[in-house]
Amino acid sequence: MDLESRPPRQSHLHSPVTIRGVTLKNRIMVSPMCMYGAGIDGLATEFHIVHLGRFALGGAGLVMVEATAVEERGRISNGDLGLWSDEQIEPLARVARSISSLGGVAAIQLAHAGRKAAISAPWNGMSPLTAEDAMRGDAPWPVIGPTATPAGSGWQTPRQLTIAEIPGVIQRWADATRRAMDAGFDVVELHAAHGYLIHSFLSPISNTRTDEYGGSWQNRLRFPLELVDAVRRSMPDEKALMYRTSSVDGVEGGLSIDDTVRLAEALVEHGVDVVDTSSGGVTAERSLDTRVRRGFAFHAGFSREIKQRTRALTATVGLVIDAEQAEALVREGFADIIAVGREMLNDPNWAHHTQRVLEGANYDAWRQESGWWLDKREAVIDRLLAKGETPLSLFD
Numbered sequence: 001m002d003l004e005s006r007p008p009r010q011s012h013l014h015s016p017v018t019i020r021g022v023t024l025k026n027r028i029m030v031s032p033m034c035m036y037g038a039g040i041d042g043l044a045t046e047f048h049i050v051h052l053g054r055f056a057l058g059g060a061g062l063v064m065v066e067a068t069a070v071e072e073r074g075r076i077s078n079g080d081l082g083l084w085s086d087e088q089i090e091p092l093a094r095v096a097r098s099i100s101s102l103g104g105v106a107a108i109q110l111a112h113a114g115r116k117a118a119i120s121a122p123w124n125g126m127s128p129l130t131a132e133d134a135m136r137g138d139a140p141w142p143v144i145g146p147t148a149t150p151a152g153s154g155w156q157t158p159r160q161l162t163i164a165e166i167p168g169v170i171q172r173w174a175d176a177t178r179r180a181m182d183a184g185f186d187v188v189e190l191h192a193a194h195g196y197l198i199h200s201f202l203s204p205i206s207n208t209r210t211d212e213y214g215g216s217w218q219n220r221l222r223f224p225l226e227l228v229d230a231v232r233r234s235m236p237d238e239k240a241l242m243y244r245t246s247s248v249d250g251v252e253g254g255l256s257i258d259d260t261v262r263l264a265e266a267l268v269e270h271g272v273d274v275v276d277t278s279s280g281g282v283t284a285e286r287s288l289d290t291r292v293r294r295g296f297a298f299h300a301g302f303s304r305e306i307k308q309r310t311r312a313l314t315a316t317v318g319l320v321i322d323a324e325q326a327e328a329l330v331r332e333g334f335a336d337i338i339a340v341g342r343e344m345l346n347d348p349n350w351a352h353h354t355q356r357v358l359e360g361a362n363y364d365a366w367r368q369e370s371g372w373w374l375d376k377r378e379a380v381i382d383r384l385l386a387k388g389e390t391p392l393s394l395f396d
């Protein structure tokens with residue numbers, strides 16, 4: 001039976017969801033992915049407009065801009081986007097307009113890399129910047145953290161933030177949120193995973209402070225919650241707030257899923273809508289023994305646990321590459337939103353393609369500029385295949 005004659009079905013993956021005043025047309029989110037392509041000034045470029053707009057054109061409900069630094073010293077690399085100054089608003093507003101004009105909801109991940117700042121791009125080693133990197137214009141800068149302990153051997157020793165400095169750092173997140181709102185984003189995600197600043201305050205592995213921001217669970221939770229409060233106050237009520245966690249540290253004595261469940265419940269109390277479940281990164285040591293095994297949908301179990309044990313909506317991410325797999329994750333209650341990273345780089349039309357697979361849909365959801373032609377082309381291809389012709393018939 002060809003796609004035309006199949007009755008349309010409504011899939012779980014392509015059902016809408018409303019979070020506060022924000023409605024996603026489907027459950028598919030483009031996961032934040034650093035492109036290391038901004039200038040030293042952290043400005044979004046034509047590349048970001050096309051790159052991110054293309055995912056909206058491909059049918060994704062939620063398109064998340066990569067980790068965007070709330071202050072200059074919080075950049076992961078010299079190529080990070082930033083929202084630490086008003087000049088950075090308009091270039092990102094163009095990105096947001098590109099996404100929303102093409103049917104997606106525009107989201108931005110705000111970030112501060114903390115003690116894991118100042119590294120090189122993946123193709124230059126993804127490691128702490130050195131004097132040699134500085135020679136080719138990629139210079140390091142001093143980094144900060146909850147404690148003066150480096151993320152790993154060969155990494156910069158961060159300067160420990162004083163208590164007096166903490167409100168100023170939190171204010172930067174609030175200011176960046178206000179700028180994200182001015183730029184037209186409907187969703188903000190706090191990057192609180194992968195060993196970056198927020199995560200490094202929560203984890204006992206990276207936070208060994210002895211003041212009110214370290215030690216007990218309540219003390220380690222203080223920085224994340226004060227920050228969430230400040231961000232929530234900087235957004236209108238109808239905009240949605242997401243929080244990316246490292247659900248487990250994967251290190252002896254580190255955060256466990258039970259900790260993250262406790263965290264998620266507290267986050268909901270403080271106005272977070274969606275907990276986006278990633279893992280790892282608290283130290284820079286890459287231990288294959290302790291990190292979460294990279295199977296298909298490798299964070300889905302964490303997402304399900306948080307969904308079952310708290311009031312949070314959840315997103316899962318990690319090797320979701322297939323329509324039926326994504327559909328089952330939503331249908332079986334593993335997650336409300338499916339974040340897709342590298343598969344989107346492989347196929348920016350992934351969302352559209354999954355709808356065809358799951359719902360037997362034609363090209364109606366596509367922009368007619370391409371959908372009209374693909375519809376006609378499909379009828380021709382179907383006819384040829386029915387007659388036994390293949391693309392290789394010419395060579396028989």
Ligand SMILES: Cc1cc2nc3c(=O)[nH]c(=O)nc-3n(C[C@H](O)[C@H](O)[C@H](O)COP(=O)(O)O)c2cc1C
Pocket residue numbers: 031032033034035066067109191193244278317318319320339340341342343
């Ligand atoms: C090029 C690249 C850049 C990434 N940058 C970010 C980022 O800015 N923020 C973040 O939270 N995760 C980042 N990640 C992790 C992805 O969002 C995602 O969690 C991970 O790639 C696993 O999902 P996937 O298997 O669908 O790619 C990045 C991953 C890649 C491949």
